[in-house]
Amino acid sequence: MSEYPISKRNKVKRSHLRGSYDHAAVHAILDAYPLCHVGYLVDGQPYVTPTFHWREGNRLYWHGSSASRMLRTVKQGTPVCLTVTLFDGFVMARSPFHHSANYRTAMCFGNASPLPYEAMEPALKIMMEQYFPGRWDSLRENYEQELKSTTVVSMEIEQASAKVRTGPPVDDEEDYDNVPAWAGVLPMATMVGTPIADPRLKDGTPVPDYLTDYKIG
Amino acid sequence: MSEYPISKRNKVKRSHLRGSYDHAAVHAILDAYPLCHVGYLVDGQPYVTPTFHWREGNRLYWHGSSASRMLRTVKQGTPVCLTVTLFDGFVMARSPFHHSANYRTAMCFGNASPLPYEAMEPALKIMMEQYFPGRWDSLRENYEQELKSTTVVSMEIEQASAKVRTGPPVDDEEDYDNVPAWAGVLPMATMVGTPIADPRLKDGTPVPDYLTDYKIG
Numbered sequence: 074m075s076e077y078p079i080s081k082r083n084k085v086k087r088s089h090l091r092g093s094y095d096h097a098a099v100h101a102i103l104d105a106y107p108l109c110h111v112g113y114l115v116d117g118q119p120y121v122t123p124t125f126h127w128r129e130g131n132r133l134y135w136h137g138s139s140a141s142r143m144l145r146t147v148k149q150g151t152p153v154c155l156t157v158t159l160f161d162g163f164v165m166a167r168s169p170f171h172h173s174a175n176y177r178t179a180m181c182f183g184n185a186s187p188l189p190y191e192a193m194e195p196a197l198k199i200m201m202e203q204y205f206p207g208r209w210d211s212l213r214e215n216y217e218q219e220l221k222s223t224t225v226v227s228m229e230i231e232q233a234s235a236k237v238r239t240g241p242p243v244d245d246e247e248d249y250d251n252v253p254a255w256a257g258v259l260p261m262a263t264m265v266g267t268p269i270a271d272p273r274l275k276d277g278t279p280v281p282d283y284l285t286d287y288k289i290g
Numbered sequence: 291m292s293e294y295p296i297s298k299r300n301k302v303k304r305s306h307l308r309g310s311y312d313h314a315a316v317h318a319i320l321d322a323y324p325l326c327h328v329g330y331l332v333d334g335q336p337y338v339t340p341t342f343h344w345r346e347g348n349r350l351y352w353h354g355s356s357a358s359r360m361l362r363t364v365k366q367g368t369p370v371c372l373t374v375t376l377f378d379g380f381v382m383a384r385s386p387f388h389h390s391a392n393y394r395t396a397m398c399f400g401n402a403s404p405l406p407y408e409a410m411e412p413a414l415k416i417m418m419e420q421y422f423p424g425r426w427d428s429l430r431e432n433y434e435q436e437l438k439s440t441t442v443v444s445m446e447i448e449q450a451s452a453k454v455r456t457g458p459p460v461d462d463e464e465d466y467d468n469v470p471a472w473a474g475v476l477p478m479a480t481m482v483g484t485p486i487a488d489p490r491l492k493d494g495t496p497v498p499d500y501l502t503d504y505k506i507g
Contacts, residue, residue: 082335087358108377110327112338118299119336121329121373123395141304156338160325162483163421169414169429170436178340197386204380211471212386213462219387241488245430249490254428255498256491260483261506266379271458271473273466281472289478 082182083232091236096131098235102179103128103157105290106263107204111135112154113146120146126155127200133181134196136225144224148187153228155181159290162260166242167252173242175258179235185228193225205283263290299399300449308453313348315452319396320345320374322507323480324421328352329371330363337363343372344417350398351413353442361441365404370445372398376507379477383459384469390459392475396452402445410442422500480507 076094077083085092093099103109109126112119122143126135133155137144147153161175188196194215201209242256265287268280293311294300302309310316320326326343329336339360343352350372354361364370374396381390405413411432418426459473482504485497 087355108375110329110338110373110375112327112329112336112371114331114334114336117331118369118399119329119331119371121327121338121371121397123373123375123377123393125391138304152335154329154336154338156327156340158325158327158340160340160480162486165422165425167430168436169418169426169432170440172418174342176340180338182335201386201389205382208382208471209386211469213384213465213469213471215386219385223387241486241490244490248430252428252430253492253495254425254430255485255495255501256488258486258488259501259504260486262481262483263377264479264481266477266479268472269379269458269475269477271475273458273461274473275470278470278472284472284476287476 077230077233080232083180083234085234085236091238093235094233095235099179099181099230099233100128102159102177102235103133103181105177106157106159109135109155109157111143111147112156113143113151115142115146126157127203129199131230132227133230134200134225134227136197136223139222139224141224144226147185148224148226150184150186153183153185155228160261161239162258164238164242164258165256167244167248167254167256171242171244173238175238175240177237179233181230181233183228183231185226188225188227190220193220193223196225207283208281265289294447294450297449300397300451302451302453308455310452311450312452316396316398316447316450317345319376319394319452320350322394323374323376326352326372326374328360328364329373330360330368332359332363343374344420346416348447349444350447351417351442351444353414353440356439356441358441361443364402365441365443367401367403370400370402372445377478378456379475381455381459381475382473384461384465384471384473388459388461390455392455392457394454396450398447398450400445400448402443405442405444407437410437410440413442424500425498482506
């Protein structure tokens with residue numbers, strides 16, 4: 074089982090038994106949800122910006138407008154922390170202290186760099202095909218000025234950690250008998266809704282297969 | 291309408307028409323989802339750690355184990371960015387470039403400080419009552435050593451921005467006619483599941499009212 078190197082930077086300090094450094098554990102969380110939060114630094118101030126990511130092997134990608142503060146910063150190679158979190162439920166215990174959450178989170182460290190112009194479109198196609206297989210070829214092609222106003226960055230994951238909690242509350246032994254409060258888990262999940270057609274969509278345009286039973290989370 | 295002061299730090303740079311500095315707009319997003327991502331800095335490395343937050347007026351609170359890297363760092367008063375994001379759907383346009391997301395995100399800047407011991411329990415009770423009204427009094431009381439191993443921090447929101455996108459894709463005019471691809475929104479929402487009783491819950495313990503039709507998002 075291949076693992077990310079462990080150092081002070083990525084060591085899970087709290088509830089370390091829930092932590093893992095396995096590539097597979099980290100990648101599974103990254104692949105489960107497209108939304109990440111990118112942490113970066115501007116003039117001593119940390120920022121946390123949400124965006125979509127995608128992954129190829131041990132490399133993460135994300136993109137956006139070249140005018141984005143986040144992209145203008147991270148493309149310079151400054152240190153980045155990219156975190157993906159799935160909130161799976163409230164864990165409701167018999168004491169305030171043992172309340173918790175069920176969750177899956179992956180924290181990835183590295184330094185990003187911008188893709189050269191000619192590598193951008195292939196990367197964006199991979200993103201689209203990972204999200205919506207078969208969609209790319211149905212779209213209008215990119216204009217050069219669109220690509221030129223876009224930044225795509227990639228980041229080799231140097232270090233990472235995954236942290237996962239599942240299951241019921243863990244209470245103090247005596248509280249199971251003595252406390253009458255309801256205890257258990259209130260589950261949360263991402264629900265994918267029914268596709269809403271653009272009001273200007275031409276009548277009769279079929280809903281593509283990749284949107285039927287779309288899976289996320 | 292009261293607004294957060296705008297400076298380089300919190301100015302919405304990209305798609306600024308989607309941005310707002312209104313207290314009400316920021317607070318609405320903070321209150322819609324309990325999960326936030328806290329950005330902070332350790333030895334020049336940004337970190338992004340997920341946790342739960344709660345709010346009173348213009349002040350944010352969060353808590354956890356005193357052993358947490360995040361809490362040990364932010365309680366020193368280092369600069370913090372706390373971001374809450376709700377991902378509301380994929381926006382699927384007729385060109386790759388106009389694909390987007392529907393989302394609500396609030397980015398809050400400030401400096402946190404730890405609550406003194408005697409203020410912790412009242413704050414934790416407020417958290418619980420905001421999340422699950424009426425639950426606190428049904429629980430076993432906190433032990434002193436539990437509170438002593440917990441850190442609660444609060445942060446006045448000095449500056450903030452909200453950014454929201456809603457609605458269908460916005461395509462280039464000629465693409466509406468010329469591109470046959472399906473276009474529209476694939477909605478996403480947080481689904482609250484049916485409460486799962488702890489396997490050790492005593493038979494006949496009723497599911498409390500605050501878990502029935504629990505609203506989130």
